[in-house]
Amino acid sequence: MKKNRLLPVLAFGCLVFLGADEAPAVEITPFYTQNQSPLVQIFGLPAAGNAVIAASGRAEVTIAQDMASNYAKSIDVATREGILLDGESERTTVALRYGAAQGVEVGLxxxxxxHGGGISDGFIEGWHDFFGLPQGGRKEAPRNRLLYSYEKDGVERLRVDDSSFGIGDVRLSAAYQIYGNGPGAATLRTSLKIPTGSSAKLHGSGSTDLAIWITGSRDNALEKWGHWTIFGAAGGMAMTDGKVLKEQQNNLVGFGTIGIGWSPADVIAFKTQLSAHTPFYGDSSLPELGDSAVQLIMGGTIAFSPTTFLDIGVSEDLAVYTSPDVALHLALTRRF
Known part of the structure; x- marks a missing residue:
């Protein structure tokens, strides 16, 4: 788990260096992240994406790092099921976008x-105490433990307790610019996730997932203090049967995002967004599996140049136990 942290750090530094020779500028786009629950991030749930696609013949590279602290524990005696998600996960995504033709974008x-036990349990407990947030049983659990387990009807259907690191499920994508007229834009996007990651280690789901959605934005100039943008996305995803809790997996999921941002100066923007999706699993009374997820992500964007910018965000689970209670998101993008 420690070695892989060097990859995004080095890549971030290289990309910043490459883009540091131009005057800064910033635009407001959705955070390039999604639910990092260990039982959800294995599927092809897409980020909202930019409402403006890459121009023909131009490329865009994003390196996104998501670090999540998971602790959720639920038991339902009536349905004879219980779940424990205790551990830390890291996800480093290299996302490539290319303008294949006028109004058409392809991506990878x-x-x-x-997954591992991590080292942040003490910090998270202190954070919750400082802001008066509920611990949800964190203080009674062993520190820095990795244990994802689920039991139903007296049978353990899932158990992951060994640290691991490896490639996840690769995703292909395409987009078509529906319109882009002045400050308003809308794009039809689609993605196909291929089962290349290990489902036993929760690096992948074992399913093939097809998602289709529309993302849009509207930018508005302010007389004195920069500009503000509202953005959103909505769509659905169909999945073949995977290998993680196969008997309970849903094959159709809906998802959406809505957010707003404000840029008071060319070099910085502040933004917040709500992201939600319907359950990936059924036949369960536990929120970790059977409830829809709602996340609040807050942060902003720093522009190093018109072509290089860094997103920083922190997410909280508004629907408790359906996503990590704390997750950090970093994403550096460079356009060529």
Whole structure:
């Protein structure tokens, strides 16, 4: 788990260096992240994406790092099931986008996924105490443990307790610019996730997932203090049967995002978004599996140049136990 952290750090530094020779500028786009629950991030749930695609003949490279601290524990005696998700996960995604023709974009996402006990339990407990947030049983659990387990009807259907790191499920994507007229834009996007990651290690789901969605944005100039943008996305995803809790997996999921941002100066923007999706699993009374997820992501964008910018965000689970209670998101993008 420690070695893979060097990859995004080195890549971030290289990309910043390459883009540091131009005057800064910033635009407001959705965070390039999704639910990092160990039982959800294995599927092809897409990020909303930019409403403006790459121009013909131009390329875009994003390196996104998501670090999540998971602790969720639920038991339902009536349905004879219980779940424990205790551990830390890291997901480094290299996302490539290319303008293949006027109004057409193609892409490739390659994720590297790690699970381990981590070292942040003490910090998270202190954070919750400082802000008066509920611990949800964290203080009674062993520190820095990795244990993902699920039991139903007296049978253990899932158990992951060994640290791991490896490639996840690769994703192919395409987009078509529906319109892009002045400050408004909308794009039809689609992605196909291929089962290249290990489902036993929760690096992948074992399913093939097809997602289709529309993402749009509207930018508005302010007289004195920069500009503000509203953005959103909505769509659905169909999945073949995977290898993780196969008997309970849903084959259709809906998802959406809505957010707003404000840029008071060319070099910085502040933004927040709500992202939600319907359950990936059924036949369960536990929120970790059977409830829809809602996340609040807050942060902003720093522009190093018109072609190089860094997103920084922190997410919280508004629907408790359906996503990690704390996750950090970093994403550096360079346009060529």
């Amino acid at each position: 996402d390659v994720p590297l996924i790690g």
